Amino acid sequence: MSAYFPFQECSPYAAHLYDAEDANTPMRVLPGLCGDYCSDYWLHCRYTLSLLLEDLGSPQHFANLTATIEEDRRRFCDFLELKDKQYCYPNVLTDAELNANLGLVREDPKGCLEVCLQEVANGLRNPVAMIHADDGSHRFFVAEQLGYVWVYLANGSRIDRPFLNLTQAVLSSPWTGDERGFLCIALHPRFTTVRKAYVYYSVSVKKEERIRISEFSLSEHDDNQLDHSSERTILEVVEPASNHNGGQLLFGHDGYLYIFTGDGGRAGDPFGKFGNSQNKSALLGKVLRIDVDNNDEGVPYGIPSDNPFIGEQGARPEIYAYGVRNMWRCSIDRGDPATGAGRGRMFCGDVGQNKYEEIDLIIKGRRLQDICLLFFLFFLP
Incomplete structure (x- = not known):
């Protein structure tokens, strides 16, 4: 047998x-x-x-x-x-x-691709993000919601000491459906020379829930660990409810850091006069774009000169696009391998309420509901 x-x-x-x-x-x-x-x-x-x-x-x-x-x-x-x-x-x-053809990547008659999956890490607890070092080392990093980030080497082994341990600072709970916690990590696009990482996590400050974006520098003595004493808080935003925390951080091809915040929680975007998502004076429910390299005068970040709402009365200059409910994960189009067409486009999955989920194309200065629904994932009865 x-x-x-x-x-x-x-x-x-x-x-x-x-x-x-x-x-x-x-x-x-x-x-x-x-x-x-x-x-x-x-x-x-x-x-x-x-x-x-x-x-x-x-x-x-x-x-x-x-x-x-x-x-x-x-x-x-x-x-x-x-x-x-x-x-x-x-x-x-x-x-x-x-x-038949199991494991081959090919298009079916409708243009859909079969995708092959391979296990590269296991034994994790609520993994929420995975990024590549892109520095020739072939390392990758996996973040857990509790506040750990682990280093995996090219041979698949995991380094015992975490790359980052924020478990004492991260706001989370034993509740299975808790959306708070350590939500994302991004490396500086010139990580080989600018040895910094950026993280997005939930915190409690004087019993007030916030999302925090921080910068850490790589340890001078260990390439597989961040210097925990180097944390520099870039941005904090008060969260009126425990859900809809957003959670994506990524660098665009323009070198700027994009931050995707949720609308603050509960159903129907109820906070403020008309919610947060459509309110350009609020940072919640937005795609933000900042310059983390432009802070020479002690400011936590710079504002890219072509951000769309600079100079608009009452609007926050960090806002790149608005109308977001709870964007959780996004991706940048690498473009057509031959022509480069589409390179740099940004797609995000926005979590729906009770009708549909959507994938949006992020366009500077646009209200996302006006962009159009690109792809229906499923309908609920």
């Missing part, structure tokens, strides 16, 4: 094998077996079940479970069998349709 089936969590069809697609049913602890295979497994190897289960939970719980089912083939296979004959193990490995 093959001992390979317990490791099907790496299968591209793991969601089927572990019955993880239906939120109303408990996820299986082992992949589902085909009926004939389960009968053979029971006949030849049933006493190995306890060994497979011993690391998955309470040893006593699984000891009691296996003792009650291993002598009864029907109960044994009720526990392990997956009724779907196409996706059960080992049929899923030999099904011609499921395995």
